Amino acid sequence: MLAIVRIALSKPYTFVVMAMLIVIFGVAAAVRTPTDIFPNIGIPVVAVVWTYDGLPADDMSKRVIYYYERTLSTQVNDIEHIESQSLPRYGVVKVFFQRGVNINAALAQTTAASQTVLKYLPPGITPPFVLSFNASSVPVIQLALSSSALSQAQLFDAGQNFIRPQLASVAGSAIPSPYGGKILQVQVDIDQTKLQAYGLSAQDVVNAIGQQNIVTPVGSEKIGDFEYIVSLNGSPTRLDELNDLPIRVVNGATVFVRDVAYAHFGAPPQINMVRVDGSNAVLMTILKTGSASTLDVINGVKALLPKLRETLPPSLKLDAINDQSSFVYAAVDSVVFEGLVAAALTGLMILVFLGSWRSTLIITISIPLAILASVAALSAIGETINVMTLGGLALAVGILVDDATVTIENINWHLEQGKEIESAIMDGARQIVIPATVSLLCILIVFVPMFNLGGVAGYLFRPMAEAVAFALIASYVLSRTLVNTMARNLLAHQAVHEHGTAAKPTRNPLVRFQRGFERRFEASRRLYRDLLETAIAARWTFVAGFLLAVVGSFALAPYLGQNFFPSVANTQLKLHVRAPTGTRIEGTAAICNGVETEIRRIIPAAALGPIVDNIGLPVSGINSTYNNSGTVGPGDADILITITPAYQSEADDYVRTMREILPRAFPGTTFAFLPADIVSQILNFGLPAPIDVQVVGANFDANHAYANALLKKIAHVPGVADARIQQASNYPTLGVEVDRMRAAAVGLTEGDVAKSLQESLSGSFKVAPTFWINPKNGVAYPIVTQTPQYWLDSVSSLENIPASSQDSSQLVGGLATLKRGTSPAVVSHYAVQPVLDIYAATNERDLGSVSADIQRILDQTAKDLPRGSSVVMRGQTLTMTSAYQQLLVGIALAIVLIYMLIVVNFQSWLDPFVIVSALPTALAGIVWMLFVTRTTLSVPALTGAIMCMGVATANSILVVSFARERLAEGVDAATAAMDAGFTRFRPVLMTAMAMIIGMLPMALSSELNAPLGRAVIGGLLCSTLATLFFVPAVFRIVHDRRPVSERDPAHTPAIEATTI
Amino acid sequence: MKHDDPPRSVLDEDEGDPRDDAPPRSALGKVKAGRTIMLFGLAAVAIAVTGVVGRSHDEERLARWTDKQAVPTVAVVAPARGSKTSELVLPGDVEAFYSAAIHGQTSGYVREWRKDIGAEARQGDVLAVIDTPELDQSIAVAESEVAKAKANLALAKVTAQRWDSLRASAAVSQQTADEKTADARARAAEVAAAQASLDRLKAQKTFANIVAPFDGVVTSRNVDVGSLVKGDSNDGAALFSVADIHRMRIYVRAPEAYAAALTSGMKATLQLPEYPDRVFEATVETTSRAIDRKSRSLLVELYADNEDGALTPGAFARVHFQIPPDPKALRLPANALLFRDNAIEVATLDPDNRVVLKTVRIARDLGSEVEIDGGLSAGDRVVANPPESLGDGEEVRVAGAGTGTPSSPAGQRGARRERPGDARQLAASERGRVE
Helix, strand or coil, X not given: CXXXXXXXXXXXXXXXXXXXXXXXXXXXXXXXXXXXXXXXXXXEEEEEEEECCCCCHHHHHHHHXXXXXXXXHHHCCXXXXXXXXXXXCEEEEEEEECCCCCHHHHHHHHHHHHHHHHHHCCCCCCCCEEEEEECCCCEEEEEEXXXXXXXXXXXXXXXXXXXXXXXXXXXXXXXXXXXXXXXXXXXXEECHHHHHHHCCCHXXXXXXXXXXXXXXXCCEEEECCEEEECCCCCCCCCHHHHHXXXXXXXXXXXXXXXXXXXXXXXXXXXXXXXXXXXXXXXXXXXXXXXXXXXXXXXHHHHHHHHHHHHHCCCCEEEEEECCCHHHHHHHHHHHHHHHHHHHHHHHHHHHHHHCCHHHHHHHHHHHHHHXXXXXXXXXXXXXXXXXXXXXXXXHHHHHHHHHHHHHHHHHHHHXXXXXXXXXXXHHHHHHHHHHHHHHHHHHHHHHHHHHCCCHHHHHHHHHHHHHHHHHHHHHHHHHHCHHHHHHHHHCCCCCCCCCCXXXXXXXXXXXXXXXXXXHHHHHHHHHHHHXXXXXXXXXXXXXXXHHHHHHHHHCCXXXXXXXXCCCCCCCEEEEEEECCCCCCHHHHHHHHHHHHHHHHHHCCHHHEEEEEEEEECCCCHHHHHHCCCCCCCXXXXXXXXXXXXXXXXXXXXXXXXXXXXXXXXXXXXXXXEECCCHHHHHHHCCCCCCEEEEEECCCHHHHHHHHHHHHHHHHCCCCEEEEEECCCCCEEEEEEEECHHHHHXXXXXXXXXXXXXXXHHCCCCCCCCEEEECCCCCCEEEEEEECCHHHCCCHHHHHCCEEECCCCEEEHHHHEEEEEEEECCCEEEECCEXXXXXXXXECXXXXXXXXXXXXXXXXXXXXXXXXXXXXXXXXXXXXXXXXXXXXXXXXXXXXXXXXXHHHHHHCCCHHHHHHHCCHHHXXXXXXXXXXXXXXXXXXXXXXXXXXHHHHHHHHHHHHHXXXXXXXXXXXXXXXXXXXXXXXXXXXXXHHHHHHHHHHHHXXXXXXXXXXXXXXXXHHHHHHHHHHHHHHHHHXXXXXXXXXXXXXXXXXXXXXXXXXX | CCCCCCCCCHHHHHHCCHHHCHHHHHHHHHHHHHHHHHHHHHHHHHHHHHHHHHHHHHHHHHHHHHHHHHCCEEEEECCEECCCCEEEEEEEEEEEEEEEEECCCCCEEEEEECCCCCCEECCCCEEEEEECHHHHXXXXXXXXXXXXXXXXXXXXXXXXXXXXXXXXCCXXXXXXXXXXXXXXXXXXXXXXXXXXXXXXXXXXHHCXXXXXXXXXXXXXXXXXXXXXXXXXXXXXXXXXEEEEEEEEEEEEEEEHHHHHHCCCCCEEEEEECXXXXXXXXXXXXXXXXXXXXXXXXXXXXXXXXXXXXXXXXXXXXXXXXXXXXXXXXXXXXXXXXXXXXXXXXXXXECCCCEEEEEECCEEEECCCEEEECCCCCCCCEEEECCCCCCCCCCECEECCCCCCCCCCHHHHHHHHCCHHHHHHHHHHHHHHHHC
């Protein structure tokens, strides 16, 4: 170490160049590194989406998903758990992998497994979509397509076939199918009456189209010099020609398609509707995937928009809405601002304390350099610039100052002793190298547990710990090198040392202010000495009282409450509306109209941005994979409400009012507020609510009854809002129970009935897929033969669907009885077991208390649980509990590690104990600060606590090491303690104040990291008190017991006097 | 202070001897310190107490709010007395009331036809005339045969008279006279035979005019001028078909499952592809009273008046049978039903707005409504769209029924809006767009 210092003095250019390199690389890294809201949460997830039109949720679960999940569990390695949702028409299986899995191998295995099972699944099912994404895949921007001239189907077509392929070129974007609109396809509307009149069946029409509209290459023929391609008019070039295809000759008259059906551009019955401020639109959601930065994705999309607009019809309006980039910019900017304010305040404080602009200059140069070095290092290991890393850097500022200040002060002290500049620097360095290393190690050690943090919290806080660690290491290195080089050049000519003696009279107000400060500081130092004297004199009483106060403070801890993360004010509200299960989409739209009217009554127009309704199940299962709002059918709708920033603070009131009014105004409909902004969506990890009570087990009916009873109890837990069961099991169902004997008597089978029903109710596409290529735009549109839904609108129209085979025909009603009943709207599995989710959100109460109350209910009702079933709490509660455990263990481990480090350093068991004994005070301070500011405990607060441990220890080490030194010089314990406290008053206070002032802007903000700042401030305030009073008192108690003579004679001061 | 022994504290070097004025300052310090600590302690306790009290107060308020929120709000409906008519729709064939296929009975070439298809014909109207030259000749032959036979008869009579008178004079033998008399009788029979033969031919001649058997419409014509008609053969196509379409018979092959519901006198309406907007009335006349073994269906016959001739024979019709209502049944919207443990229940409210679950039996399912024939009384307040978790004895809030609901009128309007109507409207607009 000292060799480096020598180099810094003898070869000054070396480290100036190093500083310049840091600037170059640091600035380059800061510019190039992607900026994002959060670090990449690389929990690998592979989603598999199975689609089968018309298949109800129950069958999807039993016939497809269950089988596939079991195959997955045997064929794919490193699975953490499997979740699945079976909905009508599609099933989504999400496979969560262990950390560090080779995602490519996992993808390959998952895909292979889906090929294996394909033959065992219902006939005609297509291989699934396999998508790879992670927990931070959230919507970052949405495009709303609307038009006064184009139909909804054309809008969807533009989105699906023209905009989507172009946007796919934006790196890191994932674009599911558009929401809303109608799917453009060739619709052959069958007229049942006419079919019956001709004695034809729907099958005949399907066959006719299938045989007359073909894609078969016929070959080539050589004539003369050329080889001609022989082409066949296999497919009509105009859509109208489909109507002219002959079906069959009946009694000499040819029946054409047009006689019994009508082929036209149309849409299947709409299942997903989107409205922006009440008018129909198509919504394209763009998500970011993988490690791409949110801002890059948004900017990439925005850059493409002008080009896209040129290729689209002029009447199509393309608007970007819910742009999260402003949120990211705001969050990042505010953290950067906080950091700058912190740096400025700290610099000012240093100037006031040291009273030397030269010293201050050296310190303020070294801070940005350390930060830039940290940014470069973060960039090199692939971290983005985000709220967490920036928060870490802001946190580091306070500590960084300390390192440089200690160095400079020490040099100044030696200069004051009249030494030459170079020897002053060398002596100072020699004295300081060990304590500086020890305190660096202390702070680094406390961050070690954070690297073991699992789950989301780990992904979020590891980069923060890295940022702090890199900055501290950089600062440590800079203090040994560049600071010394600069000190040699700047301080050499400092003829008079500034503080203390021989002050010339001056008129400079700043200098006068500084001198005034010095005077007051000295006065308070004297007051401190008196107080310390009293404390040491009455040491037993004092220590006991102090400990009592500390322990007493912990009594407040239960009142703090626990959250995973603090809730931040946001400008978006997402209201999930669930109409009575099975409500048709038109009915849900009507309810949404009413809800919107009500919302506009509650929220003043000035506070309200656009309202976007997204009604019903999206057209593609891929959308359901990314969607985290728990939509299961046409009765579900998401209403996205944007609050203008000026009214942001009112958002919570609006939510409460809506929670009161809406359920009463719309009986039978349930409402829930979902995580809307990017932060809470990431923290909820794909769940629609923070609280998720899962009833796991195969006994569906009994579990449902139990869950219903549980729900009622949970709804009464104070602070619970929006409690609901996700898996509605009352989807209205009409069972067609075919009497097989009766059917057989007229020559029909169950299969004939099924086929006839399918053709009438869900179209022919699944059974006999055919396409028509539009020569104008080259898009292949599916041809779907179907009875229009509006012709089948009663029970008897269902009974009157003819079931026919080659030579027999009978009405369905003649063969079957209709039975009314219910079926599940959605079937969910967790770890290949059926589950029921009770979702709930918290309202004005912390997650920890609410979860504890719910856990109590679970324990009480455990005896009612059906045999073989179990009930667990997952969701944020689980993540929070595990994060807390890890962090608390981390804190304990940090204390142990620090203790051991100091034991090694002091070569004593007792003195480190003195130091560690001050740490509970820091915790008590945190409790007080959080209690007074009404901040709940949260992961950031606990991180702050860990941070505090490091700084508090470093301060106590200063005091104890000086006391030991004095003890070694032969003074008694009381004097040593007294001297240590008094001498170290200034540096201890400076370190603590630098840190506190550095944290002030963060603590006062309402951002995610505010509790961190508050915890650090509270902890440091109290731990400084402990360092200044409690530690000397304990020191005396400890050392009073042993006479001086008994002390280790071989003791050499491990820590040299570091007079600052 | 106690520690005034060497080695001296560093403090002394910095600050001069602190013990010069130590006792008073220390004492003062002690007092000050004590007071400060006391003050701090009191402040801390005060802050803690306020904080804790404030929090528990908030918690109570929150608990009240949550409890209030946890009471579900429901809408109630009253069961309606008397059920609606329900419909059974079956495909049917429209046939004429009478329909005759007219064949030729006399051979010959068609000389002329007078009525084309679609023409109305009164009974006896000549539809076509067949040219029968052969027949005419046969008649001439027959006429001469008659004349010949008559001549023979006259001769035979005279001969017989003569022989009779001769016998009287016994000029001839009795035998011979009897022969002559018999001969005269035979001749008379021959005349009758020849006459009958002539009459037959003449009658045949009348079939050369093909006439309408009853008032009706010519529905087919398979002859043209000059075409040969073979008499006495049924294998050829009918020359004309005439149908009486003043009334129509509609035949419906009802699946066995519906056989019991279809009785004589039932009203029905017809819907024809060619008249999508028109409804024809019909009445069930009779049924075959036998299930066809092959198709397992019952043939049902309906009559429909057809004054304007819009119904045409052979047409396809959707026959909507109106199944008469059961006046005793109670009707409920289908969304009020709860399906639990294979039983169908409805949630009713007692006067205290507590839920009473009742098991009901569905008599008939009308789609959006069901007929209940047991377990429910007309005065019950039934919960519409009951939440799945609704349990016996649970307290609910009734929507719109006072207790100071903060709901605004507009919201309730939205909620109470007739949903099926809405849906239909939307469906209609959807249809418009699709088409």
